[in-house]
Amino acid sequence: MNRPDFETLTRAKPLLAVLRGEAQAVPPVWLMRQAGRYLPEYRALRAEKGGFLELVYDSQAAAEVTLQPLRRFGFDGAILFSDILIVPYAMGQQLWFEAGEGPRLAPVLADSPLDALTPDWSRYEAVYQTVRLVRAALDRHVTFLGFAGSPWTIATYMVAGQGSKDQSAARRMAYADPARFSALIDAIVDATVTYLDGQIRAGVDAVQLFDSWAGSLAPLQFDRWVIQPNARIVAKLKALHPDIPIIGFPKGAGAKLPDYAAGTGVDAVGLDETVDPHWANRALPKGLPVQGNLDPLALIAGGQSVEQAVDNIRAAFADRPHIFNLGHGIVLDTPVAHVDALLAHLRGKAD
Template sequence: MSNPLLTTQTTFDSKCLKKYEEAGDKRMESAGMESARAEASVKNEPILLQALDGRVPNRTPIWMMRQAGRYLPEYRAVREKAGDFLTLCYTPDLAVEVTLQPIRRFGFDAAILFSDILVVPHALGCPLTFEAGEGPRLVPVTTSAELAALREELDPDKIDRVLEAVSRIRAELPKETALLGFCGAPWTVATYMIAGRGTPDQAPARLASLRDPAFFTALIDRLVETSARYLVGQLKAGADAVQIFDSWAGVLDPTSFRRWSIEPIRRIVSLVRAEVPGARIIAFPKGATLPGLTAMVQATGVNAVGLDWTADRPATRYALGAKCALQGNLDPLTLIAGGRALDASIDAILADFRGASHVFNLGHGIRPETPIVHVEQMIARIRGV
């Protein structure tokens, strides 16, 4: 039997999408699309959560990865005040402020906690710095002895400050705005811990998984357990849903993707829902193929998957639209370009996901050079203003 992850991704044409739309979303068959929209609209809950629950809100919810960031002058002012990035992450007053900034300015349908995926290794005792213009730097962890020297549990002094920020953000957000927490997926976090920095193809982590599988498995296990507890803490502090960022999933071959991306995320989802039944969870395995995304959804039971800008939207909707919500997938460069190209891309995304449980987002984080006016253009286009 062939491995489904090795199957070549099929490009679906407009006829295939039309066939899917005519068949209808299976989750809406019993009530019909209009009654489903009506039901969703009367619920007194954020529309993003309606989408994550498999319903079709009366308008498309919007948020952006890295929506609190350097493209905003108000963020840059707070960042300068903080002095360094980790102070910004661990000071509740500052983390609350920068999380709320894009909500005040744009009225997004979700806020996402301002933090970093490397808070977890830092809270395990791995030294971490952020160099200007160069990104994060960690002391590499490459042996079982170095892993054993780290903490078994997350440092409560660090994590409690993050959770305080979550609680305060939820208290200050409008009730119609969802709050998202997050963590990095074990594979992606491990790539940084082993190399000490980001690398183009994550060769150090890939080699470690081959040369010393016992060490690598133990590292992944540590990250699964601590990441799950971290997400549980965020949900209990007030997060409405959480996202697991597997930013480097796309460098894995199909077998490794199943072992190092899908399986750890499946375990995290299981552990989180054992503590918080019904927890809403989004997975974002950037660069995953359609067979990989399909296997991810089937194995993990996540509420939604994030799509990068390379995803074939009609094919993805055909395969997954009846199984989970779909999030994405505007190219961040198109947002920089603006103008007619931006309008055309937005229209195409909305058309491809019309009638589905869809959350509009970028295919990756917004870039610092993005003009604010283009973000305003995007929101107005989506909302029909």
């Protein structure tokens, strides 16, 4: 697509400016999973379209879901409505969602070789079309974020065939057969670069790498399976798109965050709710943009709990480029009115 030069884009989009290192008097805001089940308009559309994967692969519907929270709340960022498991689906695993139980992948790679999979890269195309549709409808001041799962997190699903509490199957394979596990990680890196390159070409302004299970790894394993693969993705994407910012979100990384920031080369780091923002401000490189990190359960409680947390986070990052967000995805039973109240407090508007 033909896009304006990056300087022009940055001037028009506060969130994109923060990703470029410019602090804002009021931090721009978006919320992880802002397009989803807590919104009545999403639930209505989901009921009409059927299953989750069917919704993702209906580009018109997925674009509508992406735009719904923008219309309601006026967020500074839009996040593409899709799923991190589109990558293993395109790599050749079958993907479906069990009602009430979550995603399933087959064949399970704990028992099957990687070369048993036949990639089908056309499975990315509907997502790219969603990006094009959203791009055409989006307000020029809103930053459009694409995303992918990071290799370690994607591998945990591919090896086990589903999510798990401790990612034991992938961790066991990584220790017992590191060559086999490394080949899987390498394949995911390449598939992810292809996927994000396509999203960028279709029209996103920045991308986020979700490493939801980064916190399950010991330090040496964290370096090998989180830092190094993400660094390769960043380097490959920067070679293709030097101006596109990349946010890294290694949930659960804790004290390993400074090493992650230095080792991956991401442009911004997302913080989960367990990270003390004052510690993060001291420990992370000066001037590195950060994103986060309100506890999603505080948002459910609302009122003073949210206001105190918001004020604490803003005080911690007063002198640093900061994107306000949750420390993880918004929870299903979050009252919509509490999101309105959060934005009012964050932006200083009276009731």
